[in-house]
Amino acid sequence: MTLDILQMVLVTVLAAATPLILAGIGELLVERSGVLNLGVEGMMIFGAAVGFAVAMQTGSTLLGALGGAGAGLLLSALFGILTVGLAANQVASGLSLTILGLGLSGLVGASYVGMKRDPAPHLSIPGLTDLPGIGKLLFGQDAFVYLAVGLVAAVWWFLWRTRTGLILRAIGDDHVATHALGLQVRKVRFLSVLFGGACAGLGGAYLSLAYTPFWAPGMTAGRGWIALALVVFASWKPVRVAAGALLFGGATVLQLHAQAAGLGLPGQLLSAVPYLATILALVLLSLGQRHGGSLAPAALGRVFTPSR
Amino acid sequence: MDAAPSPAIGIPRNEGPTPLFGAYGIVKRFGSFTANDGVDLEIRAGEIHALLGENGAGKSTLMKMLYGLLEPTEGVITHKGDIVQLPNPEAARRLGIGMVFQHFSLCENLTVAENIALVMPKALSGKALAARIARLGADYGLHLDPSRPVWSLSAGERQRIEIVRCLLQDPSLLILDEPTSVLTPGEAEVLFTVLERLREEGRALLYISHRLDEVRRLCARATILRAGKVVGACNPREETARSLAAMMVGTAVREVTHRKRGTPGRERLRVDRLSLPAPGLHATSLRDVTLSVAGGEILGIAGIAGNGQAELFAALSGEIRAPSPEAVRIDGQPVGSLGINARRRLGAGFVPEERNGHAAAPLMSLSENVLLSRYATVPLTRFGCLKLGSARDLARRVIDAFDVRKAGPDPAAGTLSGGNLQKFVVGREILAEPGVLVINQPSWGVDAAAAAHIRQAVIDLAARGAAILVISQDLVELFEMAGKLSVLNDGTLSPAVPSAETSREAVGLLMGGASDHGSAGGSLPPVHEMAPVPLPAHAH
Numbered sequence: 053m054t055l056d057i058l059q060m061v062l063v064t065v066l067a068a069a070t071p072l073i074l075a076g077i078g079e080l081l082v083e084r085s086g087v088l089n090l091g092v093e094g095m096m097i098f099g100a101a102v103g104f105a106v107a108m109q110t111g112s113t114l115l116g117a118l119g120g121a122g123a124g125l126l127l128s129a130l131f132g133i134l135t136v137g138l139a140a141n142q143v144a145s146g147l148s149l150t151i152l153g154l155g156l157s158g159l160v161g162a163s164y165v166g167m168k169r170d171p172a173p174h175l176s177i178p179g180l181t182d183l184p185g186i187g188k189l190l191f192g193q194d195a196f197v198y199l200a201v202g203l204v205a206a207v208w209w210f211l212w213r214t215r216t217g218l219i220l221r222a223i224g225d226d227h228v229a230t231h232a233l234g235l236q237v238r239k240v241r242f243l244s245v246l247f248g249g250a251c252a253g254l255g256g257a258y259l260s261l262a263y264t265p266f267w268a269p270g271m272t273a274g275r276g277w278i279a280l281a282l283v284v285f286a287s288w289k290p291v292r293v294a295a296g297a298l299l300f301g302g303a304t305v306l307q308l309h310a311q312a313a314g315l316g317l318p319g320q321l322l323s324a325v326p327y328l329a330t331i332l333a334l335v336l337l338s339l340g341q342r343h344g345g346s347l348a349p350a351a352l353g354r355v356f357t358p359s360r
Numbered sequence: 361m362d363a364a365p366s367p368a369i370g371i372p373r374n375e376g377p378t379p380l381f382g383a384y385g386i387v388k389r390f391g392s393f394t395a396n397d398g399v400d401l402e403i404r405a406g407e408i409h410a411l412l413g414e415n416g417a418g419k420s421t422l423m424k425m426l427y428g429l430l431e432p433t434e435g436v437i438t439h440k441g442d443i444v445q446l447p448n449p450e451a452a453r454r455l456g457i458g459m460v461f462q463h464f465s466l467c468e469n470l471t472v473a474e475n476i477a478l479v480m481p482k483a484l485s486g487k488a489l490a491a492r493i494a495r496l497g498a499d500y501g502l503h504l505d506p507s508r509p510v511w512s513l514s515a516g517e518r519q520r521i522e523i524v525r526c527l528l529q530d531p532s533l534l535i536l537d538e539p540t541s542v543l544t545p546g547e548a549e550v551l552f553t554v555l556e557r558l559r560e561e562g563r564a565l566l567y568i569s570h571r572l573d574e575v576r577r578l579c580a581r582a583t584i585l586r587a588g589k590v591v592g593a594c595n596p597r598e599e600t601a602r603s604l605a606a607m608m609v610g611t612a613v614r615e616v617t618h619r620k621r622g623t624p625g626r627e628r629l630r631v632d633r634l635s636l637p638a639p640g641l642h643a644t645s646l647r648d649v650t651l652s653v654a655g656g657e658i659l660g661i662a663g664i665a666g667n668g669q670a671e672l673f674a675a676l677s678g679e680i681r682a683p684s685p686e687a688v689r690i691d692g693q694p695v696g697s698l699g700i701n702a703r704r705r706l707g708a709g710f711v712p713e714e715r716n717g718h719a720a721a722p723l724m725s726l727s728e729n730v731l732l733s734r735y736a737t738v739p740l741t742r743f744g745c746l747k748l749g750s751a752r753d754l755a756r757r758v759i760d761a762f763d764v765r766k767a768g769p770d771p772a773a774g775t776l777s778g779g780n781l782q783k784f785v786v787g788r789e790i791l792a793e794p795g796v797l798v799i800n801q802p803s804w805g806v807d808a809a810a811a812a813h814i815r816q817a818v819i820d821l822a823a824r825g826a827a828i829l830v831i832s833q834d835l836v837e838l839f840e841m842a843g844k845l846s847v848l849n850d851g852t853l854s855p856a857v858p859s860a861e862t863s864r865e866a867v868g869l870l871m872g873g874a875s876d877h878g879s880a881g882g883s884l885p886p887v888h889e890m891a892p893v894p895l896p897a898h899a900h
Contacts, residue, residue: 222467222478229465233479234449
C-alpha cells in the first residue's frame, strides 16, 4: 500500500518536472552551440497559450502540442534572425523575446480564459499499467513525459556520439576557429535556436494541455527562468538537467503537501522552496568539479560575424 | 566572383613542368581596398615555397583564397593545370590542400581527437581515429595523446595537432602560416625535420614566415609580396636575410645600432623575491622572481609564452598587486601595492603583449587610446572634462615620430595593421620618456622594418638613461637589444647573464626547461662551460 503512495508521489514529481526537462534540454542544446537565449519563459508561455487555443479549436491534443511547439519555434526564429543572422546582442534580444511572448500569450489566450479541457490521455496497457508499485509510473504517463525522457537521451546521444553533435559543441567553444575550418557556424546555431524554441513551446503546451489543462495568463510562473538556471548549474550536461528538473518537481510536490498539512509557514515562502532548493543543490553539485578548462561553452553569448 | 573565369585571363605557360597549384592574376578587393593586386604564384610538388612580405602585404589574404576561405575577386586558381573553384575549405581539402593556422584553429575545451575529427571527411569511431593519430605520430615523431583536452597543451603540442590534422588527410599542399612564431628553438627544429620529410615525400609546402633565417634554411624558392603585388621571386639561399628584408620593405632595413654603453646608472627597477599564486585557470604562478635593472640597461627575459610572462608583466605594471609593497620597487620606492596609474606617475611605462584589447582598445580612436594610458601623467583633462584637442595633438606626435601608417586622421585602433598599431602603442609610452619601461613581446607578428624601428626606439630610450625590461620569446630580438638576459621557465627566473657571454643555444635550452647541471631553476652558464648542445631531438 505504501508502495502505491510512493508511486503516486513519484508520478506527480515527474509531472512537475516534465516542462522543465523539455525547456531545459532545448536550451541546453542552444547554449552548447554558443547562443544564449534568455527568451525561454516567453517561448514557453506563448507555446502554452497557442497550444491550448489550437487544442480547443481542433479538439486534438496532438495538434495542440504541435501548435505549442510551432509557436515556440516561431518566436525562436525571430530571435535567431536577430542574433545569429544580424548579430544583435543576445541578452537584450532574449529578454525582449520573453516580454513579447508574455504579451502575445495574453492576446492569444484572452478568449480562452476560464475554459477547461480533459487532460492529455495517459498510456494504458492492460496488465502492465496495473502492476503494483511501478505500473503507473512506468506505463501510465502521458506522451509528453515519454517524449521528455526520450529527448534527454536523444540530446545526450546527439552531442556525444554523433559528428554533427561534435561540430555543434566545437562551434559553441570557438566560433572563429570553427569558421576558419569551414564549418557552418551560423547555420548550426540557427537550427539549434529553432530546436530550443520548439522544445520550450512544447514545455509550455504541456502545462496547458496536460499538467493543468486550462489557460491562465502567466501560468508558466517563471519555469522558463528555472529551466535557464538548470542548464547553467547542470554544467550543460543533459542528464543533470533532467536530475535538476526532477529535484524541482520533488520540491514542488513536497511544498504542496506541506501547505495542505498547514505547517503554519506562509504559503509564499513554501512556494519559493522548490526554486531555492533546486538552485542550491545544483550550485553545490557544480562546486569543486572544475579541474581546468571551462564548463560553459566558451563562445556562449558572444556575437559572431564571419570575416568577409 | 560568381561568373566563371573568362578565358581572357590566360594562364601564362611557363617553361618547366605544370605546377601542382597555380594562382594567376589574383585580385582581391575589400570595398575600395585592394589586398591582392594581380598576384601570380606557382607551387611545385616537392618544394617548400616561401611567401614573404610585411604585415599587410596580402600574404594572409592570398592564403585564405588558396584554402577556400575567401573567393578571389578576379583571377584563377589551378590544380595540375586545370582551373578549379574553391568556394569553401571543404573543397580545398578535397583537392589535398591543408592549412596550419598561425592562430591555431582549435577548440580549447575539446580533446585532441575531437578537434581532429571535426575536419575528417566522415565520422571515424573514436578508437579508429586514435589509432590513426598514434600511427602517424610514431611515423613522423609527432606524438599526441588523443584524449587530452587542448587547453592543457603547450603551443608546440597544439601545432602538432594542426599538422597531424592536415597529414591525416594526406595533403599534396600544406600551407603553414608563421609556424615557428610560438615555438622554442628546439620545437622549431623538430618542425623543420617534419617539413623536410614532407618535402622528400613529394608534397608541396607553402611557408610563410617573418624569420628570414628559417626561410633561407628551408626554402629554395620564394615569392615576395609588397602592398598586394608580387615584387620579386628569388632563391632565398642565394640572398642574405638583409637583402630579403630589403625586398620585402622596398628600402634597406636599418640595422639596430647601440650607442656606446656607458657604465650602468643607479638601479631603477627592482623585483625582490616576488611570488604570486596563479591568478587564473590557465595561468602560471611566479616563484621567487628577483631581478634588477639599472638606468641605461636593457634586461631581456626569454621564455616560451605561458611560462609566467603575462603574470610577471601584470605584477610589474600593477594589474596584479604584489603580496608586499617592497616586492617591486621603482627608483627605490616600494610600489608593490600601488595601481598602474600610481606607477606611471613614478615614471614607469608599460607595453603589454596583446595590442588589440590590452595595449589598445580596438574600437576607440587613436587619440582616445592615448588618453587611456596617459591621462594619469599628462594634463589631458580639465575639471574632469576631456581635452580632446590635446589628446589629438599627442596622438599626432606619436604618429609622426613613429611613422604610424593609418587611414583617416584619427581612425579606430583596430583598423591599423599589426605592425603600425604596435608602433603606436610603443611610441605612446616612449614619448612619455619613462624612467622604467616594461615591454612584453615588442615586435611579435611585426614586419622587419617596423620591428627594427621599435627596437631602435627602445635602445635609444635606454641610452637616455631609462631602465628597460624586455620580455620576448624571439631570441634574435633579445640578443639584438638586451645587454643582460634571464630565462623565465615555469614561473622561475634564472639569474641574469650578460648576453655577450651566453649563446642562443644555451638560452633556447633553458627556455625548453632544461636546467643546466641539474641545479634547481636553472641559470645561464657562460658559453665555455656549456655542454655541447645536443642535436634536435628527432626521436621523442
